[in-house]
Amino acid sequence: MQTMVDLDRLTTKVGYLRRAGIILLLYLVHSHLYNYIGVHAVSNNLNLMTGFDRLFPFIPVMVYPYMSLYVGIFLVAMLLKGKDFLHFVGMLITIELITYPVFYFFPAVYPMPQFEANNFTTRFLQWCFQADVHNNTFPSLHVSLAMGTALVINNRHKKAGKAAILWAVVVAFSTVLVKKHFFIDVMGGLVVAQAAYSLTVKNEYMEKWLNELEQKWQKAPERMAIMLNKLNTDNLQHSKAFTLLFIFLGLK
Structure with a gap:
């Protein structure tokens, strides 16, 4: 009896390790592809700035919800099991497959804001700008990944889903408040999230295959x-x- 209990505990722990490994591998592959496309994209960079974009203030502290995306995806991956996890991974991959061609053929650049990095928050934000590729704004991967994650949670747990959607909305606003994205990038990200969710989670053929x-x-x-x-x-x-x-x- 004790052996069976120990085996169940080991299986649970290894399950967490396996899911963590898959997500970290996706992060690694995405990082290489994202940077490769950014470097080799066509040279004409689009400027999608509108008068509406200039209405949004620059709020450096919003870098924290902006960067919470990576923690959020990892935590959700740890909580989901079985087909729910497969749906989630499939949705993440589908979002990236949709956005990569757009990044390559229609690279858009948001002009980096000028600010003084004189405290931890502004230095952290400065690092985010320096570490990122600047011609991959439309559609916003941050918005599509955050909202797609929220839709997956909402499909599984309605109460938690409401909190997840609120979090995704905050992430979406953070992209324009730290001056990383145009407002149209946000709209594009929402469309991509819904498309990927419909293809991988709400698709009867996908469900049959799984x-x-x-x-x-x-x-x-x-x-x-x-x-x-x-x-x-x-x-x-x-x-x-x-x-x-x-x-x-x-x-x-």
Whole structure:
């Protein structure tokens, strides 16, 4: 009985580790592709500034909700399991696949605001500008990823979804208040979020495919159990290693 409890705890912990690894890998791949596209995009940079954009004040402290996107995505990934997590990852990838071609063919640049970096907040904001690619504003990835994440949460938990949508709205406003995005970037980000959500979460063909994949995945442990039983007699260390591997893959 104790062994089963320990195995359940180990499976839960490894599940968190597996999801964290997938999200960190997505972050890494996205970072390389995002910067590559920014460097190799066509040379004509669009200026989408309007009179409406000039109405928004410059508020450096909004850099904190702006950067909360990365923490928010990571935390949501830790909470979601099974098909919910697959839907979430699929939505993140779909958002990026939609936006990359736009970044490449229609690069837009928001003119960097001039400000004095004389405290932690302004220095942090200055670092955000320096670390980012400046010709990838439309549509806003921050807005699309934040709102897409909120829609996924709302689909699973209505009460938590309301708080998540409010958070996404704050993130959206932060993009224009720290002068990283045009207002049209926000609108574009909302459209991309809804499109990606509809394609990956509210798509009956996607759901059917995931159900079939889940059924095949559930049969895998039976085959793995046979292999483990053969290893159990004389190769205990190998058996433990395979057991840990199967747990990490979600097969046990």
